[in-house]
Amino acid sequence: MYIGIGLDWSDPVRYGCEKFVGTSKNKPEGFRILLVKERKKKSAEILRRRRFCLSSPRTNPKSSFTPFFHLQALLSSNLSKSLKLIPLGGAKIMVFHRLSRLGSRIVKELPRERHLPVFGMRILHRSYGQYLQSSPMLQRQTRSFKEALFSNNHKFCTSFSTTSEKGGKETEKINVIFVDKDGEEIHIKVPIGMNILEAAHENDIELEGACEGSLACSTCHVIVMDTEYYNKLEEPTDEENDMLDLAFGLTATSRLGCQVIAKPELDGVRLAIPSATRNFAVDGFVPKPH
Amino acid sequence: MSRYLARYMVSRYFSSASSRPLHVCIVGSGPAGFYTADKVLKAHEGAHVDIIDRLPTPFGLVRSGVAPDHPETKIAINQFSRVAQHERCSFIGNVKLGSDLSLSELRDLYHVVVLAYGAESDKDLGIPGESLSGIYSAREFVWWYNGHPDYSCLKPDLKTSDSAVILGQGNVALDVARILLRPTTELASTDIATHALSALKESSIRKVYLIGRRGPVQAALTAKELREVLGIKNLHIRIKQTDLSVTPADEEEMKTSRARKRIYELLSKAAAAAKTSKADPDQRELHFVFFRQPDQFLESDERKGHVSGVNLQKTILESVGTGKQIAVGTGEFEDLNCSMVLKAIGYKSVPVNGLPFDHKKGVVPNVKGRVVSHTSGDISQTEPGLYVCGWLKRGPVGIIATNLYCAEETVGSISEDIEEGVWKSSKAGSKGLMQLLEKRKVKKVEFSGWEKIDAKEKQMGIERNKPREKLVTWEDLLAAAAN
Numbered sequence: 073m074y075i076g077i078g079l080d081w082s083d084p085v086r087y088g089c090e091k092f093v094g095t096s097k098n099k100p101e102g103f104r105i106l107l108v109k110e111r112k113k114k115s116a117e118i119l120r121r122r123r124f125c126l127s128s129p130r131t132n133p134k135s136s137f138t139p140f141f142h143l144q145a146l147l148s149s150n151l152s153k154s155l156k157l158i159p160l161g162g163a164k165i166m167v168f169h170r171l172s173r174l175g176s177r178i179v180k181e182l183p184r185e186r187h188l189p190v191f192g193m194r195i196l197h198r199s200y201g202q203y204l205q206s207s208p209m210l211q212r213q214t215r216s217f218k219e220a221l222f223s224n225n226h227k228f229c230t231s232f233s234t235t236s237e238k239g240g241k242e243t244e245k246i247n248v249i250f251v252d253k254d255g256e257e258i259h260i261k262v263p264i265g266m267n268i269l270e271a272a273h274e275n276d277i278e279l280e281g282a283c284e285g286s287l288a289c290s291t292c293h294v295i296v297m298d299t300e301y302y303n304k305l306e307e308p309t310d311e312e313n314d315m316l317d318l319a320f321g322l323t324a325t326s327r328l329g330c331q332v333i334a335k336p337e338l339d340g341v342r343l344a345i346p347s348a349t350r351n352f353a354v355d356g357f358v359p360k361p362h
Numbered sequence: 363m364s365r366y367l368a369r370y371m372v373s374r375y376f377s378s379a380s381s382r383p384l385h386v387c388i389v390g391s392g393p394a395g396f397y398t399a400d401k402v403l404k405a406h407e408g409a410h411v412d413i414i415d416r417l418p419t420p421f422g423l424v425r426s427g428v429a430p431d432h433p434e435t436k437i438a439i440n441q442f443s444r445v446a447q448h449e450r451c452s453f454i455g456n457v458k459l460g461s462d463l464s465l466s467e468l469r470d471l472y473h474v475v476v477l478a479y480g481a482e483s484d485k486d487l488g489i490p491g492e493s494l495s496g497i498y499s500a501r502e503f504v505w506w507y508n509g510h511p512d513y514s515c516l517k518p519d520l521k522t523s524d525s526a527v528i529l530g531q532g533n534v535a536l537d538v539a540r541i542l543l544r545p546t547t548e549l550a551s552t553d554i555a556t557h558a559l560s561a562l563k564e565s566s567i568r569k570v571y572l573i574g575r576r577g578p579v580q581a582a583l584t585a586k587e588l589r590e591v592l593g594i595k596n597l598h599i600r601i602k603q604t605d606l607s608v609t610p611a612d613e614e615e616m617k618t619s620r621a622r623k624r625i626y627e628l629l630s631k632a633a634a635a636a637k638t639s640k641a642d643p644d645q646r647e648l649h650f651v652f653f654r655q656p657d658q659f660l661e662s663d664e665r666k667g668h669v670s671g672v673n674l675q676k677t678i679l680e681s682v683g684t685g686k687q688i689a690v691g692t693g694e695f696e697d698l699n700c701s702m703v704l705k706a707i708g709y710k711s712v713p714v715n716g717l718p719f720d721h722k723k724g725v726v727p728n729v730k731g732r733v734v735s736h737t738s739g740d741i742s743q744t745e746p747g748l749y750v751c752g753w754l755k756r757g758p759v760g761i762i763a764t765n766l767y768c769a770e771e772t773v774g775s776i777s778e779d780i781e782e783g784v785w786k787s788s789k790a791g792s793k794g795l796m797q798l799l800e801k802r803k804v805k806k807v808e809f810s811g812w813e814k815i816d817a818k819e820k821q822m823g824i825e826r827n828k829p830r831e832k833l834v835t836w837e838d839l840l841a842a843a844a845n
Contacts, residue, residue, distance in 0.1 A: 253770075278404075280763075282438040284440065288435045289763050311586070315586065317620060
């Protein structure tokens with residue numbers, strides 16, 4: 073079930089709101105939905121507020137420009153592969169609260185055209201902001217929205233191209249290799265500043281994050297396979313150590329994925345995901361001395 | 363390595379090739395149940411999973427066991443909700459195994475039955491006076507303040523004296539100590555049940571004693587919870603300096619476990635800080651009492667049938683090899699007065715008809731999650747299609763995350779058995795279960811029913827500035843679900 077709010081872009085200054093409640097099966101015809109996987113943050117509160125999706129409308133022949141806006145999370149190129157687009161008619165923008173049923177619907181590619189005028193963005197933001205103020209549910213999202221809109225918008229100022237890779241300033245990425253439970257290696261690229269748990273989820277790697285980064289569990293436990301890389305990481309805080317103490321299959325180079333932030337020195341790091349089938353005792357194991 | 367490769371290839375083969383429906387029923391909707399469901403759904407494209415629970419509300423101890431002042435631990439509910447909303451998964455609440463339907467009926471309806479219903483009973487001390495009123499298990503007390511419908515009428519006596527004794531020093535013991543001693547202003551904005559908040563507001567309990575039969579190095583609590591309780595404002599911690607002396611055996615234990623070392627250091631720091639703080643008449647105190655085991659409960663003279671204290675025997679530690687030390691009585695006794703005792707010495711699972719059960723360990727005998735019907739010598743005969751996961755499999759230990767690996771092991775066994783073609787017959791699955799429940803007039807609650815309960819609780823919570831106001835009686839829950 074989701075609640076969608078439609079904004080009519082035929083008149084960008086004033087806007088109309090249309091609220092509908094539907095299921096993913098009976099979404100109205102001609103709506104384009106851009107599903108964005110939100111950033112994981114430490115506080116559960118912020119995470120919930122950001123659980124919504126936006127869409128980018130096709131050019132509306134009626135309007136003189138096509139405004140759009142993206143969440144900060146869109147800026148990672150990995151995410152562009154995880155966006156699903158459904159054709160939109162009538163230039164409506166849908167905002168879905170709590171859309172994802174299975175965590176995230178990770179399917180298709182972004183559409184070919186993406187028009188990125190800045191001024192349109194600002195007007196859109198103002199009108200959307202007005203809408204947000206009127207909705208108590210989304211009220212708290214306004215600030216995070218503003219953050220998302222303006223923190224990295226330099227990327228879109230100059231870009232009229234189709235993919236987010238090309239553009240003004242590209243976020244640097246490092247190579248990270250996950251070794252999953254079956255011993256399979258998965259190579260991904262992680263933008264600097266993103267935490268490993270988030271990066272894993274964006275790449276469909278099976279790394280659990282039960283507390284969604286609140287340092288209240290140990291399910292995102294990863295093992296840094298090379299001591300050299302382990303030493304390059306910041307020392308774990310007391311809170312992280314407390315959670316690591318309880319982690320399954322703890323080793324001397326274990327860390328919580330949500331606390332490992334990508335930085336240039338970690339390029340090429342290999343992270344193993346602990347597994348019950350890896351000869352670790354399920355119960356009563358003795359962790360190696362630390 | 364080849365074993366992993368084989369399993370990987372097999373699961374890939376079967377997940378793509380098997381469109382033949384695999385009907386799975388999971389009994390219990392706590393972390394073990396949901397992690398198992400999640401992994402089964404991911405491993406088998408033809409799997410349909412039904413999760414049943416005797417309560418109308420899912421999530422097990424995440425809802426009814428995690429303390430109200432630990433909301434971040436409850437975030438796991440988000441992930442579990444996503445699993446329940448999966449198109450091949452259904453949650454069916456208010457269905458009790460053993461009374462609404464039997465285990466054998468369930469096994470007839472489903473290819474795979476996974477029992478993940480945890481541990482709903484308690485270990486007993488087996489000492490005189492255990493049946494006096496005022497003595498509760500920590501589980502009952504936790505369920506009372508968390509609004510579990512079975513214990514909303516517990517009415518624990520918090521007004522007779524200023525002391526409460528908690529037997530055990532694990533995280534559950536710390537949880538109940540914290541709820542008893544935390545200022546109620548802080549609890550008012552949590553999802554604690556209203557009847558508990560009112561009772562705590564009128565509570566006269568100011569001193570809580572956490573009794574452990576062994577020493578600080580062996581305490582079962584974990585660092586995060588200890589740090590939290592040591593950081594509560596206006597709560598004075600009392601630890602005897604003499605209890606903190608370590609023996610060489612203790613040093614060994616600390617060497618093998620960094621967690622223990624950290625806990626010991628925290629307790630030492632707390633003991634040192636306690637010495638410098640002044641005594642204040644209305645202050646709240648938390649006493650860590652080590653090397654004492656309860657010998658009997660003392661009955662009150664003024665209130666017959668009610669507990670008035672605990673008789674404790676001093677203990678010393680003896681090594682039993684492999685780095686383990688046990689507590690042994692010394693013959694010296696002392697009394698501790700109190701008006702309430704909470705036993706936080708561990709949970710115990712409850713067997714059902716038709717289920718092999720190890721009464722000594724309180725678990726279902728199993729090999730990697732496959733239920734064992736009997737063992738002769740080295741060979742274990744397993745029950746086809748019957749599995750366990752979670753506390754019912756491993757005993758009541760571990761954290762929420764422990765179930766992740768437990769589920770992985772159990773689902774690994776299920777996948778292996780499917781590979782060997784253990785089940786070729788077709789089963790009725792969900793349809794059969796629904797027909798059976800209809801026939802027996804069971805008022806089942808589906809996930810949409812829980813969502814209605816959830817919405818109502820959140821709505822009521824907004825009015826009182828709480829994240830939710832829990833519905834605490836069966837009638838209220840079922841009415842809200844049917845709305």
